[in-house]
Amino acid sequence: MKKLGLSVLLLAATPAARAQTTAPLPDSVQTFLDKSLTLLQTYSLERNTVNWPQLRQAVYQKAQGARTVRELLPLYPYLFEQLKDDHGWLTYQDKTYKWRNPARVPYANAVVKAELAKKPGIRVRLLPRGVGYILLPGNSAGGSLAQMQAAAQVVQDSLCRLPVAKVRAWIIDLRLNDGGAMAPMLAGLAPLIGEGHLGGFVDKDGKPDEQWYLRRQNFYLDSLKVTNLTERFAARPHQPVAVLLSGRTASSGEIVAISLRGRPLTRFFGEPTYGATTANQSYPISGGAYLTIAGLLETDRNGVVYKSSLVPDELITGGDDFTELAKDAKVVAAQKWLRTSPNRRK
Structure with a gap:
């Protein structure tokens, strides 16, 4: 990242x-x-x-x-x-x-590698039973505030293409997210993630450095407001979220996953991430x-330091199908969990 x-x-x-x-x-x-x-x-x-x-x-x-x-x-x-x-x-x-x-073992998931080679954009779908799906790949946003803002707007606009009033649960697919700029991704997903402190950077001895936050659906690094998005629909921090990971989820993609660690009603599916959890x-x-x-190293909202890969709650190797999500093993597992989640409300 x-x-x-x-x-x-x-x-x-x-x-x-x-x-x-x-x-x-x-x-x-x-x-x-x-x-x-x-x-x-x-x-x-x-x-x-x-x-x-x-x-x-x-x-x-x-x-x-x-x-x-x-x-x-x-x-x-x-x-x-x-x-x-x-x-x-x-x-x-x-x-x-x-x-x-x-020491890094060559990545063997041919489906994920092939899909990444296509340089995919953001994809959204409304799946059966009111499940909103967003595939969030890595980005190439520059470092200026204007570039961050433009990239965040793209993520937010993508979410708004869904009939959000009908959505009762979410799948955030980070399998093709190999990094880029963290601020646009987190700001764009803010309505799903919720407000407040999400994580931060620490040195090797655990001394805190900069921390990151979402406030009124915008990204802050300490007190610096990085994005300036308009709230276009109400935050949904109490809706369940399933997060999909792969061995190509890396760098800022891992930052997004770390930012979802500790969020209530959130569960992770797929493969251990790449392990580029340094700033x-x-x-x-x-x-x-x-x-x-x-x-620097990265921590989640609860102060857990990540020195290597994030390991999913449900380990699922292979079975990816980005064309027919109904046949995708990770999506199917996520939908099964979401159906049994106790809180599927607006």
Whole structure:
């Protein structure tokens, strides 16, 4: 999840400890590498697990012979590996360089992967017995308030296409939500989620950082109002909600799921999520390049810290059918639970 940040701290490059045997790098290359290391040492979640003098020496040895920044780029997966950060990356000339964690088991659900490859949009349906269904994929909203507002409006508009007066329960499908901006998704779903504190960020020691809220169906990060939606139908925090998860529910998709943890009359179905439950922040280096670093963990409204995947209440592997929902094993299980839920009212 890319942590919302409307201003970014510009750091001055700090001279690094270097092995005496290394030959000088060109100034531009030296500055780029120095600043990268300083950013990682300052902000990485696992910064205190690294021997920085040793790592700096190893990095400068590996950088020997580099005459351009481009020749440094193969170092960055190595750097992220030392920090066990497979959620962060370097962006350079519109390409990303990150560590591919070999411990992650390859995802085997071919149906979910194929559907994701289609780059789906938001889908809504009214299912039998008054069940409202919304498929909420990831988004590519930018970081400005205007972009957040526009993306949130799309989610809200999608919900409003349903005859909400007829809806008695909900299915929120996050199986194809592989991340993006958290604020638009949560603001758009606000009538279903309810008001108040939903979660927050904490450091490795559990010290609270920014917290997120829904107030009058808009998203707030601490006291900052990020969206400005008009309330178009009454909040329904007492209606039951089934949440569908997959191994491709990731990053901000997991934030949405975390925000629903602890909500009354809410149950989760499907597969354990991807496990990118760290908050990322992007920091500029130079020439349009920037480092995105996992620096914080995420908690739900009850203070539970998520260090890896969210595990559903009902584990269901396979059986996905995004075309015929009546044949989708996860949707069917969700509908069965919703039929027995004690509170199916407006």
